[in-house]
Amino acid sequence: MEKQQTEDKKTGAGWEPRIVGFVCNWCTYAGADLAGTSRLKYPPNVRLIRLPCTGSIDPLFIIKAFQSGADAVLVSGCHPGDCHYTSGNYHARRKMTVFRDLLEFTGLDPKRFWMSWISASEGQKFATFMSEIVSEVKKMGPIKGYNEV
Amino acid sequence: MDIVKVAKELISRDDIDVVIGYEKGRAPFQNVPFFARTQEDCEKLVLNPFSVHNLSTYIRSFKDKKVALFAKPCDIKSIIGLLQEHQINREKVHIVGINCRGVVDAKKLITSLKDKEVTDWSVTEDKIIIEGPEGKEEFPVKDFLMEKCHSCDERKPALCDQVIGEEVKETIGKDEIERIKELEKLTPEERQKYWNSEFSRCIRCYACVKTCPLCYCDRCFVESSKPQWVDKSNSLKSNKAFHIIRAFHLAGRCIGCGECDRACPMNIPLSELNRKMKKSVQEHFDYTAGKDPEVIPPLSTFEKEDKEQFIH
Numbered sequence: 001m002e003k004q005q006t007e008d009k010k011t012g013a014g015w016e017p018r019i020v021g022f023v024c025n026w027c028t029y030a031g032a033d034l035a036g037t038s039r040l041k042y043p044p045n046v047r048l049i050r051l052p053c054t055g056s057i058d059p060l061f062i063i064k065a066f067q068s069g070a071d072a073v074l075v076s077g078c079h080p081g082d083c084h085y086t087s088g089n090y091h092a093r094r095k096m097t098v099f100r101d102l103l104e105f106t107g108l109d110p111k112r113f114w115m116s117w118i119s120a121s122e123g124q125k126f127a128t129f130m131s132e133i134v135s136e137v138k139k140m141g142p143i144k145g146y147n148e149v
Numbered sequence: 150m151d152i153v154k155v156a157k158e159l160i161s162r163d164d165i166d167v168v169i170g171y172e173k174g175r176a177p178f179q180n181v182p183f184f185a186r187t188q189e190d191c192e193k194l195v196l197n198p199f200s201v202h203n204l205s206t207y208i209r210s211f212k213d214k215k216v217a218l219f220a221k222p223c224d225i226k227s228i229i230g231l232l233q234e235h236q237i238n239r240e241k242v243h244i245v246g247i248n249c250r251g252v253v254d255a256k257k258l259i260t261s262l263k264d265k266e267v268t269d270w271s272v273t274e275d276k277i278i279i280e281g282p283e284g285k286e287e288f289p290v291k292d293f294l295m296e297k298c299h300s301c302d303e304r305k306p307a308l309c310d311q312v313i314g315e316e317v318k319e320t321i322g323k324d325e326i327e328r329i330k331e332l333e334k335l336t337p338e339e340r341q342k343y344w345n346s347e348f349s350r351c352i353r354c355y356a357c358v359k360t361c362p363l364c365y366c367d368r369c370f371v372e373s374s375k376p377q378w379v380d381k382s383n384s385l386k387s388n389k390a391f392h393i394i395r396a397f398h399l400a401g402r403c404i405g406c407g408e409c410d411r412a413c414p415m416n417i418p419l420s421e422l423n424r425k426m427k428k429s430v431q432e433h434f435d436y437t438a439g440k441d442p443e444v445i446p447p448l449s450t451f452e453k454e455d456k457e458q459f460i461h
Contacts, residue, residue, distance in 0.1 A: 059397050060370060060378050063390050080453065090451035093460070094434070098400050098448065100459060101429040105332065105422070106393055107341025116461035129461060145341045146389075 017137040019046045019072045020065040024054050024089075027078035027119045034123030042127040043134040046074065053077065055088025059099040062113070066146045072112040072137045079117040089117070111140060152219065155245060155313060156191040159217045165243060166214035169204045170194040177270050178255035178277070182207065196313075197272045198290045201252040203227060203406045206362040208237050217243035219313075221252070222303045226404035226439025227362040229308060233442050234402075236365060246306025248314035251290070251298035251321075253277065256411070258293045297407040297420075300325035308442065325405065329425050344389070350415040351388040353381070357409040357419055358395070363402050370394060396422035401430040401447040404439035 023029045029050045035042065051057060054077030065073045075096060083089040096115055104110045114133055118126050156168045171180035172193045180199045184207075185191045196219060204218045205227045220228060225246060231237045253272065262279070269280040277288045304317040332340060355371075358364045371379050371391055379390045396419075403423040410420045430436050433456065434447040 060390075060394050063393055064378060067386055067390060080457075087451065090453070090455065091448075093455055093457055094448055094451050097433050097456070097459070098426065098429050099397055102393060102397055102400070102422070102426060104337070105340065105425045106344045106389070107337050109337050110459075114461065115459060145345065 015142055017045050017071040017134060017142075018069060019074060019133060019137060020070040021046045021048045021074040021076060022051055022054070022057050022061060022065075023048050023074075023118075024077035024084070025050050025052050026084040027082070027117075028076040028126065030120035031118045031122045031126045034120065035127045036123075038123050040123060040127040042130040045134050045137075046130050053083065053085050053088035054092035055083070055085065055090075057092060057095075059095065059102075062099070062103075066108070066112075066143065069143075071140075071143045072114060072133060074114040074116070074133060076116045076118050079119055082119065108146065109140060111136065112143065152194055152196045152313065153191055155311075156185055156194050156217075157188050159243065159245075160185060160188060160191055164215050165217050167211060167216055168194070169207055169216060169218040171196060171200040171202065171204075171219070174199070176255075177267055178253055178258050178272075196247065198251065198253045198274070198277075199255075199272050201255070201295065201411070203360075203362055203408045205231065206360060206408075208242055208362075209365055211241075215241045215243065217245060219245045219247060220306065220309070221247050221249045222306050223249075223297065223301065223404065223406045225306050225308055226303075227406055229439050229442045230363050230402055230404055231365075233444065233446055234363075239442075244306070244309040244311075246309030246312045248305050248312060248317050249301075250274065250304070250317050251294040251301070253290060253293050254295045254411075256416075258288070261293075294321075295407060296410075297325070297405055299323040307440070326424055326428050328421060329428055332421065332425075345385060347417050348388040348392060349385045351383060351392070351417055352415060353383045353388065353391070354414060356412040356414065360408045360412040361399070361403075362406070362408075363399060363404075364395070370398075392417075392419070392422065396426055399423055400426035401434070401436060402438055403427060 032048060054075060057075055062073050077089045077092060078084060080089055100110060100113055103113055116129060156170060159165050159168050168185040168191065170183055170185060172183035173195055174181040178199060179201055180195055182202050182204055183193060185194060203224045204220060205224050208216055225244060228244060232239060266281045267279055271278045275290050277290055279286045299321045300323045302320055304320060306312060358369065380387045407420055410418060413419060430447055436447045
């Protein structure tokens with residue numbers, strides 16, 4: 001009975017997408033915090049991982065997230081020009097542009113990899129964007145083929 | 150083109166400590182790298198369509214010495230890559246550039262011979278001569294060239310201190326990204342199936358890592374155990390992570406020497422991943438690796454106006 005319930009949660013009727021978000025401390029994480037203090041409602045499926053800057057995100061983390069069972073991964077940071085460390089987000093932009101192509105080439109649906117610029121004052125944008133991601137990922141279904149041993 | 154004479158002249162110079170070239174191999178249809186340190190050593194050097202190894206992988210291991218090496222135009226591109234990343238000193242390398250007509254794909258030739266017994270082999274500029282119990286047989290070199298030679302567009306050395314061989318004007322003209330475009334036309338599920346079947350064969354011998362001139366990190370991400378990013382087993386899951394991240398680390402740096410493909414004992418088409426990255430980098434940043442030693446590699450820099458269509 002319990003095993004069936006766990007199975008349902010993974011792929012069946014009870015499935016909820018599990019989304020990992022690598023976000024920068026100074027902008028997006030603060031924006032998420034603002035969404036919280038403003039009591040804005042959005043689905044609870046995203047697990048945020050706070051980093052100093054999107055520039056410090058190694059694509060290794062993203063692969064690790066997918067292989068650990070994430071149905072989608074989000075990367076979000078400061079708007080270009082506003083990086084707390086001046087140019088980290090510019091480097092992240094280049095890296096992720098190329099990495100996204102590689103993920104797609106090796107068989108991942110590119111709609112499972114999201115990237116955005118959300119600043120500390122954009123609490124509403126954060127909440128709306130999370131709702132958008134969750135509804136899109138629900139349509140795609142659980143991820144297949146990336147976390148099989 | 151007397152390379153023994155060229156090598157002897159180089160080794161007699163006070164400042165050059167070693168000449169890296171090729172000698173006849175014991176395994177059929179390929180030469181092996183050879184490090185000549187004396188005049189006598191130089192006698193063993195050969196240069197012919199069996200000289201397939203990319204010798205630039207060895208430059209870094211000769212830290213304080215001045216090295217002379219024989220480099221094909223593709224090998225020189227990896228030297229340019231190493232110079233861009235400040236891994237070698239230009240003054241410490243004497244490059245003997247080779248005007249190249251292509252090199253032989255030993256695996257392809259061996260497969261086509263099937264179980265035929267071979268006792269000796271040799272090669273001229275355009276013929277491969279195989280000796281067996283039934284006598285001699287000849288094959289044209291151009292029928293057994295490496296895949297990369299078919300799409301080579303630069304048959305003369307871009308950067309060198311001296312040149313040997315006659316200038317080669319003609320190219321075969323195959324498009325190296327034709328195969329990549331084929332793969333891009335598949336659905337994500339088909340591509341996943343394709344790569345799963347390739348990666349599941351990987352035995353994690355790391356021959357691809359050892360042979361690649363630009364895979365020089367003393368501590369590779371795959372060796373890390375605290376934290377362990379990729380586990381050490383050769384399960385499909387960890388093979389996938391290893392190859393995808395390695396391909397990403399080589400994005401904008403790989404010059405397509407094809408040594409990874411050649412070294413792989415399981416015949417995994419690794420260069421397809423690297424060629425995809427090459428295409429990606431060319432499209433997004435208008436950059437091709439291995440051309441200019443002064444330019445900063447694309448993923449180490451940025452432009453304020455970089456495109457960001459997929460970013461919300």
